[in-house]
Amino acid sequence: MRAFSLKGLKEEGISRMNILRILLEKIKRLLGIITAVHRGKATDIIAFELTERENIFMVLLLGSLIGLPSPPTIFALELLPLLEKEMEVMVARNDLSQDPLGALMGMLNID
């Protein structure tokens, strides 16, 4: 009888521990999401600036193709194999250029 209740208590303890652990996990995840959102918000402008810089870097490099003053195309050619990701950025930014103000306003949370 005594041994049984002890066992029961033990089981109960384990399940309580489990519940606690699960709760802790959930809180952790929630906190993680909250910090991620905050980190995301905090770095929005930095990220925007970075993307824009990468875009400008590419536009400068390939400027001669669209009539901008630029370094000799031959240098662009030498760098081009290493700039695949930046090329994607430039193409994506190009699509966005239809509504650049809208994109900026969205990023700054202005409705």
Add this chain to the structure above:
Amino acid sequence: MGRHIFFLGKGGVGKSTLSSALACKMQETKKILHISLDPAHNLGDIYGKRLSERKVSITANLQALEVDLSLWMDRYLQWSREELKRQYSYNVTINLDSFFNILKYSPGTEEYAVLWAIEQICKENEQVYDTLIFDTPPTALSLRFLSMPSLSMRWVSELRKMREKILAGRQTLLRINPESQSLRGTARKEDDQVYGKLAQIHYRLEYMYNLFKMKSYLVVVVNEDKLSLAESVRIKEELARLEIPLSAVCLNKTGCTDLDETTPQIKSAFPDIPVFSSEIVPGRINSINDLAGINLDDLLSDYLSGENI
């Protein structure tokens, strides 16, 4: 290794003739490589031998070659095309083939080919020869390839600064929000291939700039007429702007006409640069033996005196 000698000047003033006469004179005591960068090659005609991309011996101490610019360009474009195909995982939105076809006519391509050819030739032959003598293409192209290192260096250093800012932005983002969608590629200068490539291009341009500025003996050839004088004055001004020193002026074919009144003008146009003159050779330059008739002793001694400093 002495300084490299470059002959500049208007087309037809006798750059090739004078440079080959100098080469023939110098090969008596030194080992010389004579390089023609002019797309309208006539060095082979003077030497009476068919020249090509590979060195041809004229005498025991004198070798000559002609640079084929379109070959250098094709070689370079081919390399770039393969590199692009190898690196890119998918065909990017631009049509690569038409891009490469345009590139041949893109500004800067031709002078870059000349620059690249000079760089390669110098690096390969500096140890083997005492002096490299270059016969340059028409003035416009020569000035463009001479100005290319300093102009491009400015571009490349601006691009480097820009790249540094991008990398700094990535570092900040990596610290605060490592999961950001905007993080592409490495944030460290040492790992960034683009930064490395820019540094490499900058190094190469600097090498070429120093080669023109410090390791070259630039000679402008001029005739006794107003047009060639005007063009050589333009060369002088352009070189001054680039801070590349002009070493000597060579007045060729004196006494051939009665236009001698330009001679004092030439001396006054180049007050601080030695002016040497070579008289017209009776008859024509038909073979390598006729070149001995051109007296370039003063020019040669001026070149050699600079070497000892």
